[in-house]
Amino acid sequence: MPHCLFSAVPTVAEWWPIALPLLAGGAAIYLLLPRPQSHPMVWGAGLGLLALVLAGALLLRGGVSPETILFWSFSAIAILAGALLVTQHNPARAALSFTLVVLSTCGLFLLLAAPFLMAATIIIYAGAIIVTFLFVIMLAQHPGLSDADDRSREPLLTTLTGFLLLGTLLFVLQRYDSRINDSARNVDALIQRTREAAQQDTRAAMDGKIGTPGDEDELFNQFNKLFNSRPDWKDLHAKAEQVALAWSDNDLVTDPAVVEKSRARLEELIVLGEQARNRLGWLPPAENTPLSNMSGPPPTVESEQVRRDEAGLPRMPAQNAAFLGRSLFTDFLLPVELGGFLLLVATVGAIAIAFRRS
Amino acid sequence: MTALPLHYYLIVGAILFALGLIGFLARRNLIIMFLCVEMMLQGVSINLAAFARYRGNLQGQAFILFIVTVAACEAAIALALILMLFRRYSSLDVSKWQELREPGEEPTEDIEPLPPAPRVPPLPHLTPSGVEPEHRPEESHV
Numbered sequence: 001m002p003h004c005l006f007s008a009v010p011t012v013a014e015w016w017p018i019a020l021p022l023l024a025g026g027a028a029i030y031l032l033l034p035r036p037q038s039h040p041m042v043w044g045a046g047l048g049l050l051a052l053v054l055a056g057a058l059l060l061r062g063g064v065s066p067e068t069i070l071f072w073s074f075s076a077i078a079i080l081a082g083a084l085l086v087t088q089h090n091p092a093r094a095a096l097s098f099t100l101v102v103l104s105t106c107g108l109f110l111l112l113a114a115p116f117l118m119a120a121t122i123i124i125y126a127g128a129i130i131v132t133f134l135f136v137i138m139l140a141q142h143p144g145l146s147d148a149d150d151r152s153r154e155p156l157l158t159t160l161t162g163f164l165l166l167g168t169l170l171f172v173l174q175r176y177d178s179r180i181n182d183s184a185r186n187v188d189a190l191i192q193r194t195r196e197a198a199q200q201d202t203r204a205a206m207d208g209k210i211g212t213p214g215d216e217d218e219l220f221n222q223f224n225k226l227f228n229s230r231p232d233w234k235d236l237h238a239k240a241e242q243v244a245l246a247w248s249d250n251d252l253v254t255d256p257a258v259v260e261k262s263r264a265r266l267e268e269l270i271v272l273g274e275q276a277r278n279r280l281g282w283l284p285p286a287e288n289t290p291l292s293n294m295s296g297p298p299p300t301v302e303s304e305q306v307r308r309d310e311a312g313l314p315r316m317p318a319q320n321a322a323f324l325g326r327s328l329f330t331d332f333l334l335p336v337e338l339g340g341f342l343l344l345v346a347t348v349g350a351i352a353i354a355f356r357r358s
Numbered sequence: 359m360t361a362l363p364l365h366y367y368l369i370v371g372a373i374l375f376a377l378g379l380i381g382f383l384a385r386r387n388l389i390i391m392f393l394c395v396e397m398m399l400q401g402v403s404i405n406l407a408a409f410a411r412y413r414g415n416l417q418g419q420a421f422i423l424f425i426v427t428v429a430a431c432e433a434a435i436a437l438a439l440i441l442m443l444f445r446r447y448s449s450l451d452v453s454k455w456q457e458l459r460e461p462g463e464e465p466t467e468d469i470e471p472l473p474p475a476p477r478v479p480p481l482p483h484l485t486p487s488g489v490e491p492e493h494r495p496e497e498s499h500v
Contacts, residue, residue: 029377033384036470071362075370082374082397086381091389091450098393101374105400112367112411114419117403124426128396128433135437136389139444144475148387148451151468155384162380169372177365295416306414313361314414327420339427346431353438356445 017058018170025051025083026163032087033155036145048083052076067111074107089149091140095132102129116321180280186226187280191273193219198266203258206266220244223269232279236272243268278308295327367408374401388443388450392436399429 028048031039056072081100088094102125109118140149152158197209197219210219220240227237247265255261296317297306306314317323328336374397381394403422410418440450447454456465485491 029380036472068362071366075366078370078400079373079377082377085390085393085397086377086385088390091387094390094393098397101397101400105374105404108367108370108404109407112404112407114407114410114422117407117419117422120423120426121403124430125396128430131433131437132389132393135440139440140387140389140450143478145472146449146451147453147468147472148449150472151386152384153386153453153466158380158383161383162376165379166372166376169376170369173365173368173372177363295420296414313412316411316414317416320416320419324416324419324423327416328423331417332420332424335424339424342431343427346434350434350438353435354441 015171018167018174021051021054021058022163022167022170024048024054026159029083029086029162030155030159032083033152033159034087034089034150035152035155036150044087048080052079070107071111074104074111078104078108091136091149092133095129095136098132099125099129113316113320116324183226183230184277184280187273187277190219190222190226191270191277194266194269194273198263198270201259203253203262206259206262217244217248220247220269223273227276233276236276240269240272243272278306294330295323364408364412367404371401371404371408374398374404386451386453388436388440388452391452392433392440395432395436396429399425 024047028044028046028051031044031047032041056076078101081097081104084097085094085101088097102121106118106121109115109121193209197206200206200209207216210217212218215221220243223240224237224244227233227240243265247262297314309315378394378396378398378401381397382391385391385394403425406418406421406425408418410416443452443454444450453466459465
């Protein structure tokens with residue numbers, strides 16, 4: 001299978017789990033967008049809830065842990081409040097639902113080990129939202145319906161645009177994920193088989209585990225085939241072939257310590273498999289990326305050398321804020337200065353725009 | 359225990375981004391358009407935070423700080439624009455700025471009329487305090 005996301009036409013089984021919640025959500029947003037003659041709200045709200053439930057069922061395939069429950073609640077609140085922000089007639093309520101979006105995003109930041117960003121986002125957006133609220137109270141308080149709040153520009157076309165974009169993004173993500181999952185499952189199965197072979201007590205039993213009646217090196221051939229299937233595994237392919245050569249070497253077979261030495265060969269094969277497993281979903285950066293290791297392992301570190309926790313994720317620095325500051329003031333010193341300059345220019349520009357010329 | 363796959367966070371970010379895009383294109387209230395842009399930025403921030411977590415590197419979080427900076431600048435400019443629009447047209451409707459369109463373009467007009475506003479029920483009239491209400495002299499039938 002070529003290593004390209006758009007290589008094949010999607011099958012029906014591939015696209016319908018994504019298309020169903022998308023269609024329901026798109027119809028809900030379309031029905032709920034403000035317009036002079038509103039559709040009954042029940043239809044839009046029901047379709048929106050249906051879309052959320054369908055999307056949740058897509059996610060449910062993973063199993064339940066506290067982290068997943070928190071993730072579901074935060075993301076469901078964020079998406080619901082986002083939909084409310086888009087469809088709400090009253091600007092004050094829209095601003096309130098935007099606070100909900102920000103708060104649940106901050107929850108997701110905490111789940112992603114970013115406590116400093118959580119605090120900073122809450123503090124900054126609290127100020128921004130209060131100012132927006134002041135503006136709403138100052139300017140948007142007129143009785144009755146208005147062109148600004150009760151009409152939409154091209155509701156059908158905008159909904160189509162947004163959900164086409166979303167569908168494309170989701171489809172690419174799903175295809176990428178299913179590729180990675182397939183590769184991971186194959187590697188895991190092969191590693192498991194190698195472990196079983198390494199636990200045997202005699203060389204003959206190991207050979208029995210490794211080969212099948214037609215092909216006595218079947219396990220090694222499987223490994224080679226798998227390592228050939230991804231471009232980032234090519235170097236592992238050569239190493240696996242060396243292991244296979246050493247395995248069927250005559251000196252090894254006649255050696256008195258044959259069981260121990262064979263087991264060592266199989267252990268090498270397991271290490272190779274685990275390296276391949278770690279490289280999945282890992283984008284290799286350019287060799288000359290000029291970034292320091294102030295914010296974590298430098299980009300040139302191989303994925304199998306990164307320290308990982310029990311769940312298989314790379315470890316983050318414990319002193320999050322301190323490392324973030326070091327990274328900002330070493331790797332990103334010039335952007336920080338530019339950001340400050342941008343703030344100054346924006347302030348000057350805002351005053352110039354809003355200045356009352358009498 | 360297994361961790362959540364990276365793409366779950368990417369999906370949430372993508373959904374927030376698309377919702378913000380729809381709101382920005384469809385809504386006509388300048389304040390709500392501004393809030394929708396902020397929501398798109400939140401979606402991108404979730405993306406960056408997720409990539410930072412799943413690579414064990416804080417550079418993604420440093421990027422989010424820059425996004426927050428740009429969002430603050432954008433908020434300043436947007437609020438100035440809101441003030442300008444309201445001063446000139448006494449309304450927050452961005453379609454009032456149609457005169458900025460290209461020379462050959464047709465103006466968009468709202469064909470469908472807005473329904474009449476629901477009538478506010480008359481509130482009871484209360485006697486102002488401090489003034490003694492008129493009342494008839496007390497009569498006794500005892």
